[in-house]
Amino acid sequence: xxxxxxxxxxxxxxxxxxxxxxxxxxxxxxxxxxxxxxxxxxxxxxxxxxxxxxxxxxxxxxxxxxxxxxxxxxxxxxxxxxxxxxxxxxxxxxxxxxxxxxxxxxxxxxxxxxxxxxxxxxxxxxxxxxxxxxxxxxxxxxxxxxxxxxxxxxxxxxxxxxxxxxxxxxxxxxxxxxxxxxxxxxxxxxxxxxxxxxxxxxxxxxx
Numbered sequence: 001x002x003x004x005x006x007x008x009x010x011x012x013x014x015x016x017x018x019x020x021x022x023x024x025x026x027x028x029x030x031x032x033x034x035x036x037x038x039x040x041x042x043x044x045x046x047x048x049x050x051x052x053x054x055x056x057x058x059x060x061x062x063x064x065x066x067x068x069x070x071x072x073x074x075x076x077x078x079x080x081x082x083x084x085x086x087x088x089x090x091x092x093x094x095x096x097x098x099x100x101x102x103x104x105x106x107x108x109x110x111x112x113x114x115x116x117x118x119x120x121x122x123x124x125x126x127x128x129x130x131x132x133x134x135x136x137x138x139x140x141x142x143x144x145x146x147x148x149x150x151x152x153x154x155x156x157x158x159x160x161x162x163x164x165x166x167x168x169x170x171x172x173x174x175x176x177x178x179x180x181x182x183x184x185x186x187x188x189x190x191x192x193x194x195x196x197x198x199x200x201x202x203x204x205x206x207x
Contacts, residue, residue, distance in 0.1 A: 030078050032168065047073065047185065050166045052159045054183040056146075056173040058190040063095050063174055065191040067142075068106065070170050074138040075107030077168050081137035082111045086126050089118050091144040094174055120149045124158070131161035131169050138168040146177040155181040 033046035040046050047053055053073075057066035074083050085098060098114060117123050120143050127141040139162075143150060150158075150171060159182045162169040176188050 032073065032076060032078060034073075043185070047168070049168055050163045051184040052155060052162055052169040052171060052182065054155075054171045054173065054177075054181060054186040056176045056186075056188055058176065058188050060175070062190045066172065066174075066189040067095065069187065069189045070140055070172050071103060071106040071108065074140050074168070074170055075103075077137040079137050080111070081135060082113055083108070083138045083140070084113045084115065084130050084136050085140045085142065086115045086117065086123050086130070087142045088120055088123050088144060089116060091142045091174065092116065094144050095142070120144070120147065124149060124154050127169065127171075128157055128161045131158060131167045132165040134165050134167070136165070136167055138170065140170040140172055142172045142174075144174050146175040146179070147171070147173040148177070148179070150177070150179070150181070152180045152182065155183055159183070 031044070031046035031048055033040045034043075055066050055070045055073075057063040074085075077083065087098070098112075100108070100112070103112060115126055117126055123141050123143060127139055130136055130139045150173070155171070158169055158171065161167075171183065
């Protein structure tokens with residue numbers, strides 16, 4: 001029943017986008033607006049639920065901006081269910097561990113769960129199973145480098161799992177990937193100069 005509901009939701013979302021309308025999703029999970037009019041209009045109201053979205057930094061130096069971007073997206077999922085962040089051991093060595101007090105600036109609180117796994121394959125398995133869980137509103141999987149294990153077959157499995165659980169899936173690659181993917185959207189994030197802040201550091205920004 002959940003899978004049929006998610007499929008109907010995705011079909012309605014697709015038809016609305018083709019007709020240039022803002023989707024009215026009847027699956028109980030609305031789209032996720034980014035708050036930028038031009039982007040939300042192009043997406044038909046925002047990021048589609050019950051599917052997979054990919055994020056990566058443009059270069060190694062942009063990884064922090066990419067992590068901030070996916071954090072902001074996951075924190076804004078439109079209900080109060082918990083979020084799960086899955087990180088491989090090597091991803092933690094490359095990009096560092098999550099700093100929970102800092103994550104609160106993006107809206108995360110005690111609703112954020114963190115799972116550490118040794119291998120990328122373990123991370124993909126954990127993400128697939130977590131996406132099927134309706135107790136979660138969003139699942140982030142952080143992979144080192146370009147996340148080469150997340151190929152077409154793997155992302156297809158993740159997409160199907162997200163539809164089954166009606167859950168937002170965010171695949172965070174540390175580098176852009178040229179692999180074919182079934183992700184609904186793919187984002188390449190680069191850092192921008194912070195906003196002027198007088199003597200103190202200004203607010204962080206991305207582009």
